[in-house]
Structure formats: structure tokens, C-alpha cells
Amino acid sequence: MTDDRDILRRLFAAAIGAVDPLKILAPHLPAPPKGRTIVLGAGKAAAAMAKAVEENWPGPLSGLVVTRYGHGLPCQRIEVVEASHPVPDAAGQQAARRILAMTQGLTADDLVLCLVSGGASALLAIPGEGLTLADKQAVNKALLKSGANITEMNCVRKHLSAIKGGRLAAAAHPAKVVTLLISDVPGDDPSVIGSGPTVGDPSTRLDALAVMHKYSIDMPAALRLLASHASETPKPDDPRLAHGEVRMLGTMQGALQAAADLARKEGLTPIILGDLEGEAREVALVHAGIARQVARHGQPMPAPAVILSGGETTVTVRGQGRGGRNAEFLLALAVALDGHRGMSAVAGDTDGIDGTEDNAGAILTSDSLARAAAKGVNAKAMLANNDGYGFFSQLGDLIVTGPTRTNVNDFRAILVRS
Amino acid sequence: MTDDRDILRRLFAAAIGAVDPLKILAPHLPAPPKGRTIVLGAGKAAAAMAKAVEENWPGPLSGLVVTRYGHGLPCQRIEVVEASHPVPDAAGQQAARRILAMTQGLTADDLVLCLVSGGASALLAIPGEGLTLADKQAVNKALLKSGANITEMNCVRKHLSAIKGGRLAAAAHPAKVVTLLISDVPGDDPSVIGSGPTVGDPSTRLDALAVMHKYSIDMPAALRLLASHASETPKPDDPRLAHGEVRMLGTMQGALQAAADLARKEGLTPIILGDLEGEAREVALVHAGIARQVARHGQPMPAPAVILSGGETTVTVRGQGRGGRNAEFLLALAVALDGHRGMSAVAGDTDGIDGTEDNAGAILTSDSLARAAAKGVNAKAMLANNDGYGFFSQLGDLIVTGPTRTNVNDFRAILVRS
Numbered sequence: 001m002t003d004d005r006d007i008l009r010r011l012f013a014a015a016i017g018a019v020d021p022l023k024i025l026a027p028h029l030p031a032p033p034k035g036r037t038i039v040l041g042a043g044k045a046a047a048a049m050a051k052a053v054e055e056n057w058p059g060p061l062s063g064l065v066v067t068r069y070g071h072g073l074p075c076q077r078i079e080v081v082e083a084s085h086p087v088p089d090a091a092g093q094q095a096a097r098r099i100l101a102m103t104q105g106l107t108a109d110d111l112v113l114c115l116v117s118g119g120a121s122a123l124l125a126i127p128g129e130g131l132t133l134a135d136k137q138a139v140n141k142a143l144l145k146s147g148a149n150i151t152e153m154n155c156v157r158k159h160l161s162a163i164k165g166g167r168l169a170a171a172a173h174p175a176k177v178v179t180l181l182i183s184d185v186p187g188d189d190p191s192v193i194g195s196g197p198t199v200g201d202p203s204t205r206l207d208a209l210a211v212m213h214k215y216s217i218d219m220p221a222a223l224r225l226l227a228s229h230a231s232e233t234p235k236p237d238d239p240r241l242a243h244g245e246v247r248m249l250g251t252m253q254g255a256l257q258a259a260a261d262l263a264r265k266e267g268l269t270p271i272i273l274g275d276l277e278g279e280a281r282e283v284a285l286v287h288a289g290i291a292r293q294v295a296r297h298g299q300p301m302p303a304p305a306v307i308l309s310g311g312e313t314t315v316t317v318r319g320q321g322r323g324g325r326n327a328e329f330l331l332a333l334a335v336a337l338d339g340h341r342g343m344s345a346v347a348g349d350t351d352g353i354d355g356t357e358d359n360a361g362a363i364l365t366s367d368s369l370a371r372a373a374a375k376g377v378n379a380k381a382m383l384a385n386n387d388g389y390g391f392f393s394q395l396g397d398l399i400v401t402g403p404t405r406t407n408v409n410d411f412r413a414i415l416v417r418s
Numbered sequence: 419m420t421d422d423r424d425i426l427r428r429l430f431a432a433a434i435g436a437v438d439p440l441k442i443l444a445p446h447l448p449a450p451p452k453g454r455t456i457v458l459g460a461g462k463a464a465a466a467m468a469k470a471v472e473e474n475w476p477g478p479l480s481g482l483v484v485t486r487y488g489h490g491l492p493c494q495r496i497e498v499v500e501a502s503h504p505v506p507d508a509a510g511q512q513a514a515r516r517i518l519a520m521t522q523g524l525t526a527d528d529l530v531l532c533l534v535s536g537g538a539s540a541l542l543a544i545p546g547e548g549l550t551l552a553d554k555q556a557v558n559k560a561l562l563k564s565g566a567n568i569t570e571m572n573c574v575r576k577h578l579s580a581i582k583g584g585r586l587a588a589a590a591h592p593a594k595v596v597t598l599l600i601s602d603v604p605g606d607d608p609s610v611i612g613s614g615p616t617v618g619d620p621s622t623r624l625d626a627l628a629v630m631h632k633y634s635i636d637m638p639a640a641l642r643l644l645a646s647h648a649s650e651t652p653k654p655d656d657p658r659l660a661h662g663e664v665r666m667l668g669t670m671q672g673a674l675q676a677a678a679d680l681a682r683k684e685g686l687t688p689i690i691l692g693d694l695e696g697e698a699r700e701v702a703l704v705h706a707g708i709a710r711q712v713a714r715h716g717q718p719m720p721a722p723a724v725i726l727s728g729g730e731t732t733v734t735v736r737g738q739g740r741g742g743r744n745a746e747f748l749l750a751l752a753v754a755l756d757g758h759r760g761m762s763a764v765a766g767d768t769d770g771i772d773g774t775e776d777n778a779g780a781i782l783t784s785d786s787l788a789r790a791a792a793k794g795v796n797a798k799a800m801l802a803n804n805d806g807y808g809f810f811s812q813l814g815d816l817i818v819t820g821p822t823r824t825n826v827n828d829f830r831a832i833l834v835r836s
Contacts, residue, residue, distance in 0.1 A: 273704075274717065282701065296692075405537035
């Protein structure tokens with residue numbers, strides 16, 4: 001079905017387009033200030049956001065943003081620095097220090113435009129006083145192992161940082177701070193996206209100490225810092241943050257809605273499942289079951305339909321193969337649907353990079369398994385080896401976009417004709 | 419929300435009621451024959467199906483059915499035998515041989531009513547000629563390990579059996595055979611439910627040999643049997659099966675529809691996701707994501723709504739705790755929803771036995787985590803220990819029904835008010 005491949009590609013493109021800073025940022029820009037305009041920011045979308053500001057800003061401006069290696073774009077007036085993600089490096093730390101420094105000496109007439117998107121947390125890493133980057137990373141590792149939930153982890157991270165949890169906005173006081181956000185977190189909480197560098201933090205250093213205690217994370221440098229008042233973050237009612245504004249530009253929901261709109265134009269009923277988590281291959285099994293229900297019983301909506309979901313799955317690597325979350329999801333879906341006629345699918349990361357590979361995602365058609373078998377490729381064995389990339393690469397069905405310079409996490413669409 | 423607990427319990431009861439033989443079997447009975455009526459059958463619903471036949475059959479009858487230990491019911495004219503499930507035992511094998519023997523000497527004027535439900539495959543185990551029960555079990559184990567799919571496994575099982583894959587119906591020839599089914603398999607294929615003892619088998623012994631070869635299952639006794647023509651199953655066009663009829667009484671879809679009807683009466687929009695598979699805790703994460711989408715964006719349908727699903731999840735046991743698939747699902751859902759207000763849920767096995775415990779399932783309310791914490795019970799730790807039974811037991815929120823004498827697998831409902 002050449003047409004269905006085309007529709008699937010366009011659904012993915014519509015989802016990315018709906019959160020592309022170059023297309024969506026301009027209407028969210030505030031009025032220019034009396035004084036200076038400083039543009040600061042971090043995240044996978046930072047370069048594209050900076051360029052969109054430059055293209056649409058009526059007055060003078062200057063600034064610095066940091067983005068992931070490979071996600072840069074040449075800008076005229078805003079400096080774009082590339083750094084490491086998800087593990088912070090010295091380039092990111094240096095850029096973050098310069099960003100913090102640029103907030104110094106501003107007046108109430110000045111404006112700070114802060115551009116925050118997914119990845120900002122790793123790219124804007126400045127350890128709190130007395131801590132090294134290695135200390136912070138050690139705490140992070142311990143938290144990830146501990147079973148702490150994301151709220152608990154963020155609480156500790158913010159209190160061990162010199163820039164997160166509203167500190168950047170507090171530093172910019174008395175300038176007005178307008179934060180433009182592209183969300184990569186379920187729920188789109190501004191205090192969570194990029195660890196909220198400009199958003200007041202409701203948690204306290206005592207909460208952070210309680211988390212360290214609860215999970216028996218015994219790291220002297222971190223505990224010493226948390227014991228000091230200096231580690232306290234600005235609270236939501238902090239007067240230094242009182243004039244801040246937060247504007248949400250792009251969300252997974254927006255991307256899903258855009259795909260749903262396109263689906264409707266194509267005569268397909270959209271079924272939006274939302275922002276989902278879970279092990280990629282298990283999430284695929286559930287999607288396969290829902291797709292069969294659509295085909296067999298017209299529930300929750302009748303075919304022809306498109307099942308749409310976003311969010312970030314996980315992959316527990318047991319094999320030696322290649323591939324990110326989306327290739328894994330799609331290969332597991334292939335095995336589960338077992339060549340079901342009238343079903344095809346796309347899965348991809350909206351940032352253009354599925355895991356650490358060079359593809360954004362891939363396309364599954366109802367004859368993918370048969371085409372693979374004809375080449376002697378065993379889908380089940382490839383799945384057992386976590387080799388989703390290899391599978392779709394051999395079929396010529398990878399989607400390669402390169403970095404899209406935005407990020408609202410994964411996008412999945414299953415087209416069910418019958 | 420006492421009311422919501424009550425609604426959840428009634429949703430589960432409605433699902434079970436929709437597949438309860440005592441309520442649904444009568445209209446599916448054929449007209450009495452000129453000759454004798456023999457009732458044969460197996461499965462978790464066999465006793466209740468037999469009783470429903472007895473209560474509604476206008477003429478004389480006799481027969482024998484085999485059900486799981488604890489799932490029996492006293493009948494007047496049909497003998498009810500209890501045997502082991504899921505691992506076959508001598509009691510089951512003996513009952514199966516007697517069932518097969520009762521098909522002997524029948525005429526074209528006679529009727530065989532065959533009552534098949536989930537579990538019949540293990541309860542009706544007669545090894546093919548030259549095989550022991552231990553041989554069959556060894557092949558089964560090897561198949562389960564091999565990565566063979568369910569179609570491949572069924573193909574081998576049918577060809578190594580003396581009763582499955584249409585053999586029971588062929589033995590009953592020239593009597594008319596009417597099969598009444600309660601399905602516990604996705605797709606409700608009559609040749610798959612209970613390994614289709616009365617349904618022609620499209621696969622051949624050569625297919626079975628190919629599967630043995632493909633997965634390198636080198637078991638001489640089984641290979642010897644498959645090499646012989648005697649192992650061939652009756653095909654769908656076998657003239658001995660030409661006058662057979664199959665009537666589907668109960669399916670998971672019917673159970674879901676009944677719950678959906680009740681939901682509508684309660685002013686709730688039903689969202690039927692279908693027959694789902696996957697690791698229970700991951701399936702729970704996906705359900706949590708969909709529930710949040712309902713609450714936050716009114717998609718795929720607006721709240722108040724009930725998300726309904728069925729099917730059989732899996733549990734990879736890593737801990738030392740107690741609990742079946744449904745308790746595991748529900749505890750994982752509790753952790754994922756994290757006390758989300760306005761959300762509650764029920765999960766249970768429609769056969770009344772969640773795994774090997776004494777409960778059918780459990781109820782989750784928005785204050786379950788808080789009530790647990792007040793008792794010093796840590797939900798995450800209990801989940802890590804696979805102790806869903808322990809968690810809901812301590813809250814007094816287990817649902818105990820005892821064996822329901824029917825089986826269409828698991829039932830889940832999440833009530834989303836806001």
C-alpha cells in the first residue's frame with residue numbers, strides 16, 4: 001500500500017510540524033521591552049527556537065543557547081553552543097555558566113527570553129557549591145537505581161544545581177523573564193521540563209534530604225550542600241519570580257492533535273490514546289490488541305482509523321542488536337500483528353533520533369514480515385536480539401530525518417483499514 | 419467513593435454474568451434428536467454448562483464432563499468429574515478416555531452435545547498411540563521454550579493427541595455433534611478453544627513435523643507417532659464432521675459489552691480496548707496513560723468514562739510475594755496512577771481464581787496508596803516483590819467469588835470521573 005506508507009509518513013511529519021519552533025514560535029513572543037532583550041535557553045529545540053526568535057523579533061537582541069551535538073543551527077545574533085546529552089560534559093557546563101552570567105546587571109526594563117525544551121536538564125548542568133559534575137552524576141545514578149519516583153529525583157536534582165528550579169529566573173531579577181516551552185514530559189508541568197530553570201520550586205532542601213535518607217543515598221558532598229541554606233531553591237511565591245511568564249508552545253498533545261486532524265482529512269477516525277509509558281515491546285502488544293479490536297469490533301472507534309499515541313517507552317536491552325525505542329516497539333508490533341492485512345504503522349522519535357541511531361523511526365506494513373522472511377530475516381529472532389534497527393534497515397523501511405530541532409518524545413500511529 | 423466501589427463490583431459481576439452458562443446457555447440448545455442425547459464436555463465451565471443443559475433439556479440424556487478441581491457442581495443425569503489444570507493428571511486422562519468411549523456405537527439418530535470451555539485442552543488430555551502423558555508434557559515444555567507461536571504449538575499438540583483436533587467428533591460419527599463453546603482465546607477461533615476436539619483441523623502431521631524440525635525438538639516417541647498416518651487429524655472437509663454445528667455462547671467481547679451496557683446505564687461512557695496481552699505491570703502503565711488522557715483531554719472519549727479490557731496478561735515472577743495477573747496489574751496501576759483523584763479500578767479473572775490464590779481480583783480506589791501508607795505498606799516495594807495479593811489483602815480490597823464455573827479470561831475496568 002504505497003498510499004498508506006505515504007499517509008503514515010505524513011502523520012509523523014504533521015506531528016513534528018506541530019511542534020517545530022520555526023513554524024509555531026512567533027505568535028508567542030511578548031512585546032519588546034524598553035531596555036535590552038537577552039535570549040537564553042537550552043534543549044534539543046534551543047537552536048530552532050533561537051532562530052525563530054531572531055527571525056521574528058522586531059528589536060535588538062543578544063544571547064546564548066545550548067543544544068545537543070548535531071542539533072545546532074546557524075544564528076546571526078544569538079550564539080548557539082552544542083554540548084553533550086544525556087550525559088552532561090564540560091562544554092555544556094561552561095555554556096550554562098555563561099548563561100547564568102548573562103543574567104547579571106539586568107534592570108527592570110530588560111527582558112530575558114528563556115527558551116526551554118527537552119534535554120535542557122542535562123545541557124544546563126551546573127553543580128551547586130562544593131559539588132563537582134562527577135558528584136552530581138553519582139547522585140543521579142544512585143537515584144535512578146533507588147526506585148525514587150520522578151518527583152523525588154527532580155527535588156534532589158534541583159537542590160544540587162546552581163541553575164535549575166527557578167534559580168536562573170531569580171538570577172535575572174529584576175528583569176522580566178518570559179519562558180517559552182516545548183514540553184517532553186507527560187503532564188507538561190513547567191517546573192519539570194528541563195528541571196524548570198525559571199519556575200519556582202515547591203519542594204524544599206529538607207524534602208531533598210528526606211529523599212536522600214529514604215533511599216539511603218549516603219554521599220557526603222551532596223548531603224553537606226543540602227544541609228546548607230544556600231541549596232534552597234526559589235519558591236513559587238518568591239518575589240524575584242513574581243513577574244515571570246510561562247508560555248507553552250509545543251506539547252505531545254499538540255503533535256497528536258495535528259496528526260488527528262490530518263487523519264480526519266484522509267477519512268480516517270483518529271483514536272488518541274495519549275502519553276504512554278512502559279517497556280516498548282509490551283506497549284506494542286497492547287497496541288496490537290487495540291488495533292485488532294478496532295478491526296474486529298469497531299471499538300473504541302470503527303475502522304478505517306488511526307490509533308495515535310506518544311510518550312517515552314523503555315527498552316530493557318538483552319540482545320546485541322541496534323535500535324532505539326521506536327524500532328523496538330515497531331518490531332514487536334510486527335510480530336504481534338503477524339502480517340494482519342489492512343494494518344500498517346509508523347513509530348518515531350520527534351527529535352529525529354531514535355535512541356543513538358541515525359534514524360528517527362521506521363514504517364511497518366502488513367507485508368513487512370513476508371518481505372523479511374523472503375530475505376531470510378526472522379523477526380522474532382531480531383526482536384529477541386533487540387535489533388529493530390537491523391530489521392527495518394534490511395527492509396529499507398527506516399525513516400531518516402536527521403535532528404528535527406524539536407522534541408516532544410515518541411510518536412506512534414497505527415493505521416487500521418480492516 | 420462507596421458508590422464507585424459498588425459500580426466496579428457490578429461491572430465485574432455483569433461481565434461474569436454475561437458468560438454464565440446457567441444464564442445464557444438455554445437459547446443455544448438444538449432440538450432433541452430421534453435417538454439418544456449424550457452430553458460430553460470439558461473446561462472450567464463444564465459443570466455449569468452441564469447443569470444448564472439438564473435444567474433446560476426436554477428429553478432424556480446422559481453424559482460425562484470433566485472440569486477443574488473445585489469447579490464442579492452436582493448434576494442429576496450428567497456425571498461431573500474433577501481433574502487437574504493446567505497440568506493434566508490421571509483423573510483427567512481417565513475421564514477423557516471415558517468421554518471418547520461414550521461416542522462409540524452411536525447412530526445418525528443420536529445427538530452429541532459437546533460442551534467446551536477454557537481449560538479443556540489440559541482436562542481432555544489423551545496422548546496419541548505410543549505416547550505417555552510424560553512424553554506429551556515434555557514436548558509441551560520444549561515447545562513453550564522454543565519460541566514457537568501458538569498456531570505452531572497447537573498444530574503439534576493436536577497431532578500428538580487422541581482426542582483433540584476434531585478427533586472426538588470423528589469418533590462420534592455418524593451421530594450429529596453440536597458443540598457449545600465458551601471462548602477464552604483472543605479471536606474466538608473454535609479450532610483453538612480447548613484445542614478443538616470437535617472441529618476439523620486445517621494443519622497436518624507434516625506441518626507438525628516441520629515445527630518439530632524448525633525448533634529442533636528431538637523426541638523420538640513424538641517423532642515416531644508423527645511419522646505415522648495414524649497421527650493425522652480430521653480435516654475441516656472430513657465427511658465425518660460434515661453435520662457438526664458450533665455455537666458460540668460466551669466470549670470476552672460479550673462480557674465487555676455487558677459491562678459497557680451497565681456503564682452506560684450509570685451515565686459512564688464505555689471505552690472498550692479489547693482482548694489484550696502483555697506483561698501485567700506494563701499493561702497497567704499503558705492503561706494509566708490512557709486513563710490520564712481521558713481525564714485531561716477527553717480522549718479517546720470524555721469522562722466520566724470506564725476503560726474496559728480483557729485478555730490474558732503475563733507475570734514474570736521476580737519476587738517472593740503472592741498474587742495472580744490481576745492483582746499484579748492493579749498494584750502496578752496503583753503505583754502508576756499515584757493516587758490520582760477521581761480514578762478507581764477493578765481487575766479480576768472471570769473464572770473466579772486469580773492465578774493460584776483464593777481471590778478473583780481486587781478493587782483499587784484513589785485512596786488505596788494513602789490507606790496503605792497509613793498501615794506502613796509500601797506499594798512500590800510490594801510490586802517489586804510481586805505481592806499484589808498481599809497489598810490488596812491488607813487493605814481489605816480483595817474480591818473473593820470462588821470458582822465462577824465459567825471462563826473468558828481477565829476483566830479490567832478503570833473508572834475515570836475526572
